[in-house]
Amino acid sequence: MSLDSLIANTIRPDVRSDKSYHVPDASGFVKLDAMENPYQLPEALRRELGNRLAEVALNRYPAAAYGPLKERIRAKLGVPAGYDVLLGNGSDELIAIMAATCAWQDRRAVMLAPVPAFVMFQRSAQVAGMDFVGVALKADLTLDLPAMLAAIEQHRPALIFLAYPNNPTGNLFDTADIEAILRAQGEHGLVVVDEAYEPFAQQSFMERLPEFANLIVMRTLSKLGLAGIRLGYMSAAPALLEQFEKVRPPYNINVMTQAAAEFALDHVEVLNEQARLLREQRTALAAALAAIPAVQVFPSAANFITIRVPDADSIHAKLVSRKILIKNLSKMHSVLTNCLRVTVSTPDENAAFLDALRASLADRS
Numbered sequence: 001m002s003l004d005s006l007i008a009n010t011i012r013p014d015v016r017s018d019k020s021y022h023v024p025d026a027s028g029f030v031k032l033d034a035m036e037n038p039y040q041l042p043e044a045l046r047r048e049l050g051n052r053l054a055e056v057a058l059n060r061y062p063a064a065a066y067g068p069l070k071e072r073i074r075a076k077l078g079v080p081a082g083y084d085v086l087l088g089n090g091s092d093e094l095i096a097i098m099a100a101t102c103a104w105q106d107r108r109a110v111m112l113a114p115v116p117a118f119v120m121f122q123r124s125a126q127v128a129g130m131d132f133v134g135v136a137l138k139a140d141l142t143l144d145l146p147a148m149l150a151a152i153e154q155h156r157p158a159l160i161f162l163a164y165p166n167n168p169t170g171n172l173f174d175t176a177d178i179e180a181i182l183r184a185q186g187e188h189g190l191v192v193v194d195e196a197y198e199p200f201a202q203q204s205f206m207e208r209l210p211e212f213a214n215l216i217v218m219r220t221l222s223k224l225g226l227a228g229i230r231l232g233y234m235s236a237a238p239a240l241l242e243q244f245e246k247v248r249p250p251y252n253i254n255v256m257t258q259a260a261a262e263f264a265l266d267h268v269e270v271l272n273e274q275a276r277l278l279r280e281q282r283t284a285l286a287a288a289l290a291a292i293p294a295v296q297v298f299p300s301a302a303n304f305i306t307i308r309v310p311d312a313d314s315i316h317a318k319l320v321s322r323k324i325l326i327k328n329l330s331k332m333h334s335v336l337t338n339c340l341r342v343t344v345s346t347p348d349e350n351a352a353f354l355d356a357l358r359a360s361l362a363d364r365s
């Protein structure tokens, strides 16, 4: 039996021709490519967490309602009264759940997002069988509102994803533009505001849920310092959330994640303080970058900074040879030609990056 024929007979053509999501090996590198929080929990809290995790009943399925965890999220993370949350194994899973829920069987449904956007939007649309429509950002990386409104009119998207702030550009879209998009969608479509970077932006649509029945606000604990436990959450009008709840795998949040997240949220002030430090370091890093003549710095409300350099491919390669790993955005979209994205980290790692960047710019040969 030929395995090639077996695969050709069973696996979808679009999946067969796809490449898998590439995560570079970062061992030995200063890792500034994935928007991780560089800080751990303090030693004493880690020991306490260890004791807590030792008590977790690994032989049991999670208690399906996730009541205590949801209660902490609602109370500590500012979910409006009367609004529940739906939990995901990272917000990546929530994106996939929303796409699967809105991908009709008998007609093509559309997901729309400004591009460049977070890559999982388009990937989830494709896997779920939705058409993806990308509307280019303007050269200054702001929303092209007329183009967005025209695309809404033309494609009637079931789902619009807006990362707020946007990844990979770092900027916050204009509030009035987002409101216009919510109104244009009306009862024809949903608008997901992806607030993965809310701890660094400190601006949110969460409190505006009661105003817009078609608004979904999605967040994650990943960028706040818990990328390893994989926990995302989203909130929306209860009747709407109920529909997505039917598609969520019943035990998608494992008991270790549940216990670790409950513990971390009981000490959320520690994570908030780390976010405050990173916001300070973002200001310092942006100023240091702006002082380098060959570098253009885009404004950031996230824990990363997008910059433009004279030759991104060569600078990226030189940084790699100096053991600094950042993201090369240059080939992602024409508005990002020669752009690089660096995660804001500790003062030491930021300094190592700045030194390596200056040296790389100097030895342009």
Ligand SMILES: *Cc1c(COP(=O)(O)O)cnc(C)c1O
Pocket (backbone or CB within 6 Å): 035, 089, 090, 091, 092, 093, 118, 163, 166, 167, 194, 196, 219, 220, 221, 222, 227, 230, 231, 232
């Ligand atoms: C990092 C990121 C996510 C994914 O978060 P996980 O919860 O780790 O899956 C979602 N949206 C945006 C815009 C991101 O940058």
